[in-house]
Structure formats: C-alpha cells, structure tokens
Amino acid sequence: MGFFTTRSEKRWARGRRVMEIRRKAPALDVKRCNEMACEVCTLANEKIQSPQMKPSGSNHPRIYILGEAPGAWEDQDGIQFVGRSGQYLRKQFPSQVRKTLRFNNCVRCRPPDNRTPSPLEVECCRQSILKDIEKTKPEVVLGVGDVALRWMTGQTGIKHWCGRYIPIRVGKHACWFMPILHPAFVLRARNGSDREWLSTEWADVFESHCAKVVRDLFTERLELPDPEDLEHLYDGIEIIECDRRGLKRLRKRLQAFDAKAPLIPVAIDLETHHLRPYHSDSVVLTFSLSDGTNTIAVPLDHPGAMWDKASRKEVLRLLEAWLHGPCIKIAHNALFEMEWLAELFGLDILRSCSWDDTMVQAYILDERKGNMGLDSLTLQYFGFNLKAQSDIDRNKLRETPLDKVLRYNGLDSRYTARLDGKQRGRLDAEGSMGDYRFHMKRLPSIVHAQALGLPIDQREVRKYDNLFIHEIEKAKAGIKGLKEVKQFEAEVGPFNPASTTQLTKLIVNYIHKGQQIERKDHNRKSKYSTDKVTLALLKHPIARYILRLREMSKLHGTYISNLLPGGSYLYPDGCIHTEFHTTFTATRRLSSDNPNVQNFPMHKHAEVRSVVVTPPGCVLVSGDYGQIEARVIAMASKDKVLLKALWERYDIHMDWARRIERVCPSVFTPYRDEAETKEKAWDSFRSVVKNKWVFPTFYGSFCERLARNLDIPIRKAQGLYDEFWDMFNGVRKWQDRLLAFYDKHLYVETLTGHRRHAPLSRNMIFNSPVQGTASDIVVDAGDRVSEAAETDDKPWLQWRLNIHDDLTFAVPKDKVEDALVDIVPTMVILPFKWVIAPISVDISIGPNWYNKKKIGTFSSDEL
DNA sequence: TCCAACTGCGCG
DNA sequence: AAAGCGCGCAGTTGGA
Numbered sequence: 001m002g003f004f005t006t007r008s009e010k011r012w013a014r015g016r017r018v019m020e021i022r023r024k025a026p027a028l029d030v031k032r033c034n035e036m037a038c039e040v041c042t043l044a045n046e047k048i049q050s051p052q053m054k055p056s057g058s059n060h061p062r063i064y065i066l067g068e069a070p071g072a073w074e075d076q077d078g079i080q081f082v083g084r085s086g087q088y089l090r091k092q093f094p095s096q097v098r099k100t101l102r103f104n105n106c107v108r109c110r111p112p113d114n115r116t117p118s119p120l121e122v123e124c125c126r127q128s129i130l131k132d133i134e135k136t137k138p139e140v141v142l143g144v145g146d147v148a149l150r151w152m153t154g155q156t157g158i159k160h161w162c163g164r165y166i167p168i169r170v171g172k173h174a175c176w177f178m179p180i181l182h183p184a185f186v187l188r189a190r191n192g193s194d195r196e197w198l199s200t201e202w203a204d205v206f207e208s209h210c211a212k213v214v215r216d217l218f219t220e221r222l223e224l225p226d227p228e229d230l231e232h233l234y235d236g237i238e239i240i241e242c243d244r245r246g247l248k249r250l251r252k253r254l255q256a257f258d259a260k261a262p263l264i265p266v267a268i269d270l271e272t273h274h275l276r277p278y279h280s281d282s283v284v285l286t287f288s289l290s291d292g293t294n295t296i297a298v299p300l301d302h303p304g305a306m307w308d309k310a311s312r313k314e315v316l317r318l319l320e321a322w323l324h325g326p327c328i329k330i331a332h333n334a335l336f337e338m339e340w341l342a343e344l345f346g347l348d349i350l351r352s353c354s355w356d357d358t359m360v361q362a363y364i365l366d367e368r369k370g371n372m373g374l375d376s377l378t379l380q381y382f383g384f385n386l387k388a389q390s391d392i393d394r395n396k397l398r399e400t401p402l403d404k405v406l407r408y409n410g411l412d413s414r415y416t417a418r419l420d421g422k423q424r425g426r427l428d429a430e431g432s433m434g435d436y437r438f439h440m441k442r443l444p445s446i447v448h449a450q451a452l453g454l455p456i457d458q459r460e461v462r463k464y465d466n467l468f469i470h471e472i473e474k475a476k477a478g479i480k481g482l483k484e485v486k487q488f489e490a491e492v493g494p495f496n497p498a499s500t501t502q503l504t505k506l507i508v509n510y511i512h513k514g515q516q517i518e519r520k521d522h523n524r525k526s527k528y529s530t531d532k533v534t535l536a537l538l539k540h541p542i543a544r545y546i547l548r549l550r551e552m553s554k555l556h557g558t559y560i561s562n563l564l565p566g567g568s569y570l571y572p573d574g575c576i577h578t579e580f581h582t583t584f585t586a587t588r589r590l591s592s593d594n595p596n597v598q599n600f601p602m603h604k605h606a607e608v609r610s611v612v613v614t615p616p617g618c619v620l621v622s623g624d625y626g627q628i629e630a631r632v633i634a635m636a637s638k639d640k641v642l643l644k645a646l647w648e649r650y651d652i653h654m655d656w657a658r659r660i661e662r663v664c665p666s667v668f669t670p671y672r673d674e675a676e677t678k679e680k681a682w683d684s685f686r687s688v689v690k691n692k693w694v695f696p697t698f699y700g701s702f703c704e705r706l707a708r709n710l711d712i713p714i715r716k717a718q719g720l721y722d723e724f725w726d727m728f729n730g731v732r733k734w735q736d737r738l739l740a741f742y743d744k745h746l747y748v749e750t751l752t753g754h755r756r757h758a759p760l761s762r763n764m765i766f767n768s769p770v771q772g773t774a775s776d777i778v779v780d781a782g783d784r785v786s787e788a789a790e791t792d793d794k795p796w797l798q799w800r801l802n803i804h805d806d807l808t809f810a811v812p813k814d815k816v817e818d819a820l821v822d823i824v825p826t827m828v829i830l831p832f833k834w835v836i837a838p839i840s841v842d843i844s845i846g847p848n849w850y851n852k853k854k855i856g857t858f859s860s861d862e863l
Numbered sequence: 864t865c866c867a868a869c870t871g872c873g874c875g
Numbered sequence: 876a877a878a879g880c881g882c883g884c885a886g887t888t889g890g891a
Contacts, residue, residue, distance in 0.1 A: 499887055500870055524870075531871060554872060557885055587881060589875085596883045599874040699879035767880040804875040
C-alpha cells in the first residue's frame with residue numbers, strides 16, 4: 001500500500017496528473033475511463049466478494065470519509081473501514097458524530113493482495129464517487145492517506161498536508177477537504193515495525209486532526225467555503241502596454257493604490273531572468289502590483305517590452321517613487337523581491353517602506369516543509385492550483401511571449417494580495433501576529449548582507465584547487481594499485497571509489513577475510529556501511545586511501561571548485577552572494593546556500609576559509625556568542641545551578657570532564673598521551689565531554705548512548721548520569737513542563753514566542769525551544785547592529801555572515817575600535833525581559849575568514 | 864534524460 | 876523498540 005510515501009516537493013498539476021497517468025499506462029485514456037468506468041477497469045475481472053462496494057453510513061453525512069480501497073475485511077463484509085485500522089478510525093468519532101459519517105473509497109473494488117490501485121482503476125471509479133459526494137453534500141470530506149489526497153487535490157506528501165482544510169467544489173457542491181494520516185500507518189508506526197519510530201507522535205497528530213474536524217463541525221460551526229471560480233481568476237488584471245497610454249495608466253493605478261494606503265496593502269511580484277540579480281545578464285522581465293481586486297502587470301526588460309529609453313526610465317522612476325511611498329508592500333518570499341529591488345534602486349529601499357511576506361506568514365502558521373509555495377497556498381486557501389492555470393516554464397520566462405508572462409505575473413501578485421488577507425486573519429486568531437512581526441524585522445539586514453556579499457581571493461582558491469586535485473589523484477592511484485581492486489576490475493569492470501555500492505562489493509567479495517562492515521546504527525536502510533567510523537576499523541590499506549580520497553574530494557567539490565571562475569558560486573564582481581533563508585528550518589534558524597557558508601571547515605582544514613576575504617582596506621570582525629545554547633537552557637529552565645555557574649564563570653564542561661575522569665580514569669589516558677602538555681590534554685578532553693556528554697544529556701540522550709559516546713562502562717555512566725540530573729534537576733523539571741505543554745497544545749514555543757508544531761518526538765520538544773531561542777537572539781542582534789549601520793551611517797556595521805552563533809562584519813581598518821563600541825554592547829545587551837543570565841561574546845579579528853585572532857571576551861555583566 | 868532517494872560529511 | 880537536535884551539498888543509484 002502506498003499511503004505513506006513521502007514525495008514532498010512534487011506538485012501534481014491537473015494536466016501533469018493526466019500526463020503521469022499516460023506515462024504509466026500509455027493506453028490509458030482518462031476521459032474514456034471516466035465515461036466507461038467498470039467496462040474498461042482491470043479490477044472488473046478480479047475475483048471480488050463485494051465488487052463496486054456501495055458507500056455506507058449516513059445518507060446525509062456531515063463528514064464523508066474517503067479511503068483508498070477496500071481491504072480483506074472490508075471486501076468480506078461489504079462495508080468500508082471495518083478492519084483493524086477502520087475500527088481505529090471510527091473510534092475517533094463520538095457516537096452521535098458517528099451517525100453523521102459516510103464511508104467510501106477512491107476505488108470500490110478490492111485490488112488483489114491489497115496492492116495500490118492503478119491510475120486506470122482510480123480514474124474508472126472517479127465519477128461514481130464524485131457523484132456520491134455531490135448527491136450527499138457533506139460539509140467535510142476526510143481524505144484518508146496519500147491516495148485520497150492525490151485523488152482529490154493532485155498533491156502528494158500526506159505528512160505535509162494532513163490537517164489542513166482545502167476548499168473544493170464537487171459538481172455543484174462546495175465543501176472542505178481535509179487530508180488525514182492513514183490509520184494503518186499510525187498503528188504501524190505505533191508498533192514500530194519499521195524506521196517510523198516516532199510512535200505515538202503520529203497517533204497524536206492523527207487523533208488531533210479527527211478531533212479538530214469534530215470540534216469545528218459540532219461546536220464551532222464551520223462555515224462552508226467558497227472556492228474560487230476559475231472563470232474569474234483573471235478579473236481585474238490589467239496588462240500595461242509599452243506606450244504613452246500605458247505609462248499614463250501605470251501612473252493612475254499607482255496613485256489609486258497610494259490613495260488607499262496604508263489601509264490596503266499591495267502585493268508586488270517580479271519575474272526575472274536568473275534567480276539572483278548579480279549575473280551580468282540578470283534583468284527584471286516584468287513586474288506586477290495588486291491589491292487583490294485591481295492588478296497591473298507591467299513589462300520592463302522582457303525582450304518583448306517595447307519601451308523607448310525615456311519611457312523605460314519613467315517606468316522605473318514611477319516604481320521607485322511608489323516603493324518609497326505609503327503603501328505597505330506584500331511579496332511571496334519578500335527576500336527575493338527586496339534583493340532585486342535593492343539592486344535596481346539601492347539599499348535604502350529595504351527599510352524605507354514596510355514589507356509583508358505571505359511565505360513568512362505561512363511559515364509561522366505551519367512550518368512543515370514543501371507547502372510554502374504560492375501554488376500550494378492558493379490550493380489551501382482558494383481551492384485551485386495556481387501553477388496549473390498556466391503552462392509556463394518558469395526557467396524560460398525570457399523566451400516566453402510577453403503577454404503570457406504578464407498574465408502569469410498578474411495572477412501571482414493578485415493571489416499574493418488575497419492570500420495576505422486570509423493568512424493575516426489566521427495569524428490574529430492564533431495569537432501569532434507578534435511572532436510574525438518579530439520575524440519580519442530581520443529581512444532588511446539579511447538582504448543587505450546578501451547584496452554586499454564577500455570577496456573571494458582567487459589566489460587562495462587556485463592554491464587549494466591544485467593541492468586537492470593532486471591529493472585526489474594520489475589517493476586514486478593508490479587505490480588502483482591494490483591487488484583486490486585489480487582483481488575487481490578484471491572481473492566486474494572499472495572501480496569507482498566514490499561509489500559506496502561498489503566499495504561494499506569490493507570489501508565483501510574481494511577483501512572480506514572476516515572483516516565486518518555491517519551498519520551499527522539502524523537509522524539507515526542499507527545493511528552495510530562504508531562511513532568513516534566503519535572504514536577506520538577495516539584492517540586494509542584501501543580504508544586509508546578511500547578516507548583520504550573522500551576528505552579531499554569533499555573539500556574540493558564542496559568548498560573550492562565552485563569558487564573558481566565560471567563556478568556557480570562566483571559572480572562577475574568576484575564575490576559570493578550567499579543566500580540566507582528564514583523559512584526553511586523547523587526551528588527558526590537561518591539556513592544558507594549558494595554557497596552554504598554554515599558548513600565551511602572549522603576544525604580540520606579550517607585553512608580553506610582563507611578563500612573568503614574582505615574588501616580592500618578592511619578586516620573581518622567576528623562576534624561569537626559564548627555557550628549561547630547553555631545560556632538559553634539556563635534562562636528557560638531557571639535552573640539555579642546552571643544559572644549560578646554562568647554568573648560565576650564556572651566551567652561546567654571542565655567540571656564534568658574532571659568528574660568523568662575521576663570515575664573512569666582510563667577514558668582520559670589517550671588525551672594525556674597525545675597532547676604536548678597536561679593543560680592541552682584537559683582542553684581537548686573538555687571539548688569531547690562538552691559535545692558527547694553535557695549537550696547530548698541536555699537534549700535528551702540516554703545513558704546507554706552517552707556511555708557509548710565516551711566509551712565508558714554503562715554501570716559507571718549510570719552513576720554519572722544520575723549525578724548529572726541530580727545536579728541540574730531544574731532543567732529536568734523544565735523538560736517535564738515542556739512535555740506537558742506539548743501534550744496540551746501540540747506545539748512548543750521559543751522564549752520569543754515562536755511555535756513549532758506536532759509531530760515532535762521527545763527530544764525535538766526539548767531541543768526546539770533552545771535552538772530557536774538561541775537563533776533568535778543572534779539574528780535579532782544582527783538586525784539591531786545593522787539598523788545602526790543605517791541610522792548612524794556606518795555601513796561597516798552591516799553583518800556579512802551569520803553562522804548560528806556568530807556575526808561577522810567587514811570593517812575598515814581604522815574603524816575597528818569604533819565598530820566594537822557599537823557591536824559589542826548591542827550583541828550582549830538583549831532587549832528581552834526573560835534574559836536572566838549573563839550573555840557573552842568572543843571578538844576575533846583578522847584579514848580573512850581563517851586568520852583571525854581572538855582579542856577578548858565581553859560579557860553583559862561587565863559592561 | 865531527469866528526478867528523487869540514499870549515503871556520506873561538513874558545520875552549529 | 877528505540878531515541879540528542881538542526882541544516883545543505885556532492886556524488887551515486889535506480890526508476891520512470
């Protein structure tokens with residue numbers, strides 16, 4: 001059965017669904033299936049006890065439960081949802097509600113061996129089910145599992161869609177569709193028969209969604225939706241022509257928008273060539289503005305745009321003036337629009353007007369991945385699939401006829417504006433408006449950082465390019481020379497050392513000699529592992545070569561080759577312009593890509609960082625928050641011991657390093673033997689204890705795992721573990737409070753009020769508030785420093801890099817002292833009332849990202 | 864040929 | 876039954 005497949009991002013437009021069906025079964029004719037139904041259905045010939053099973057339950061249902069297909073029990077009884085999972089589903093509804101249920105399946109005949117019904121079978125049944133829904137007029141259709149979700153909406157990814165209301169129209173009847181998890185999946189997850197070990201979490205989610213529907217229908221009086229009428233999608237969209245009249249209409253429309261400002265916000269959407277404005281041929285092709293009712297779509301630099309030079313300039317001038325005007329601007333992913341507009345009109349566009357962002361709104365309301373695209377959201381709020389409305393290839397907009405681009409552009413901005421209205425209402429209702437505003441504050445400084453970028457030193461890049469290629473070749477040659485590899489190549493074919501499957505075959509079939517490469521952690525699917533830890537135990541020269549090859553390839557492929565001229569991360573200005581996202585992580589951290597600066601080597605091969613340099617005459621100044629997550633744990637839990645340790649500068653990691661050494665001296669021996677001095681030995685042991693004992697324990701690691709981490713006997717670890725929680729019992733109590741809060745609300749909150757929703761495992765419940773709060777502290781500080789960059793006209797106060805707990809600035813050499821006076825206090829003195837621990841930053845300075853020297857630690861209680 | 868899943872590995 | 880959390884990217888594999 002296919003109900004738990006997770007095809008997260010894939011979107012199934014209606015047309016695409018048909019294509020998909022055709023591709024799977026070239027002979028399949030959807031129209032014919034719909035018309036001929038059972039006459040062409042492959043299930044018609046199967047031996048079935050209850051063929052074409054009639055829907056069961058109420059004839060005037062309030063809730064219509066739509067499953068995938070009958071199973072064995074259902075086929076035997078001739079009634080839907082009577083098997084084990086069916087009973088579990090029925091149990092979710094109180095007895096008076098049960099009388100209002102009607103049951104049906106997407107496919108009415110049982111497919112042999114409960115296989116997933118084929119597209120043809122699904123299409124053959126479709127009309128009969130649609131007719132039944134239309135006839136019986138339910139208020140909510142509960143789509144059970146992935147198949148029903150796809151059947152009704154064309155979407156996949158039930159885990160991302162479950163629990164959302166989607167307006168639908170079935171014939172003349174309009175109602176809600178809510179996908180829910182399949183009870184069979186929930187039950188199996190609970191029994192833990194496969195890797196879905198998030199057991200009761202999924203059951204909680206499933207049960208809460210059922211309960212939500214019952215509550216909304218029987219106590220809250222859910223109103224029926226009014227899905228958008230596809231006939232009127234393009235209403236009020238005005239295409240501006242490239243002539244005097246067009247210019248006049250543009251001016252008039254902008255004035256009309258301004259007349260209603262700031263009451264009525266206006267959406268802005270740009271269509272561009274390239275996703276970033278830093279390429280030599282990056283241009284804005286068209287733009288569109290809409291208040292949801294009136295929309296204009298304006299050509300700009302699309303090849304089909306026929307503005308004369310003066311008129312084009314006037315269009316830009318009008319747009320710029322309007323941007324600085326009183327209207328509140330909405331965008332879907334405002335970072336994108338802001339970045340392009342900053343490139344067109346200068347950086348002061350970022351803070352000179354107020355921005356709203358429908359993607360951020362969606363993220364605040366529900367951070368689940370894959371559903372923040374405008375097309376998913378229009379489906380959810382308006383009941384139609386936006387992308388399916390136009391057959392446009394987003395990657396080829398420059399080659400697409402102008403009028404087509406404009407219509408598409410207009411539709412996007414129109415629905416961005418309308419979406420803003422809907423989501424704003426929900427943010428208010430859920431009490432999340434404050435969180436949303438807090439989130440929006442960070443956008444200008446992020447765009448500013450992206451626009452400034454950072455210069456790359458090509459000499460360094462070339463140096464590492466040569467070095468790594470040389471090392472890669474050396475390792476490859478070493479591998480080729482091994483006799484087992486020669487044997488493998490003679491018998492099987494060329495050996496690719498980068499292929500884990502080939503490497504496994506080589507080891508198992510040619511090297512073996514009783515050596516084990518079985519996977520120890522069962523979080524992965526494959527039986528064998530060739531990762532670093534496993535290979536390190538392999539007593540054969542291939543292990544050393546492979547690890548060296550991987551080490552060098554990783555460095556070269558991920559950090560160096562894309563920075564060479566022509567590499568995808570290097571722009572014509574010689575800089576990288578890393579993109580920071582605010583809506584990708586589940587915890588509110590920023591994520592970074594193109595290139596991801598958050599995973600550049602920091603420990604082994606940190607010297608690679610020297611490719612990132614500063615503009616001429618500047619140095620890099622970094623402020624690193626010290627132990628920020630520990631401080632957040634202390635502030636959230638108010639644990640007396642932890643707070644005291646922070647105020648008195650007591651080093652709890654070293655404390656635990658010593659405690660562990662006392663109980664189990666042998667774990668320290670290797671550190672003592674390896675280090676030059678005793679002090680250095682303790683230093684490195686301390687950092688191991690920090691990362692393998694203290695933090696994992698705070699984040700929910702159990703004793704067995706900790707013992708394995710440090711390689712100490714479980715009996716001794718147990719004593720230490722108990723001692724740890726005895727000492728920090730305030731943290732333990734706080735964790736219990738978090739669990740109770742989650743049980744009640746099905747979400748947890750950061751100290752800044754940001755929510756992360758179910759399903760959450762026990763450890764995510766502990767971790768999310770900490771990680772999210774720590775990130776908010778850092779990003780907010782970056783934003784406040786950056787604001788000073790603008791108001792005090794000190795451009796060097798705009799941060800360039802944010803890596804979870806640090807902010808890095810490029811400061812002119814003669815302004816460093818001055819900059820620190822601004823940066824340090826802003827970073828350590830936090831404007832939140834829950835701050836009850838001292839906050840500290842380490843400042844380091846240097847000519848590039850690698851060669852930095854720590855100049856001091858500054859703490860809030862010393863300033 | 865393209866896409867998604869998987870493995871492995873870098874960072875906090 | 877078993878459990879630290881959070882990311883993004885490169886490269887391979889296998890299915891459509």
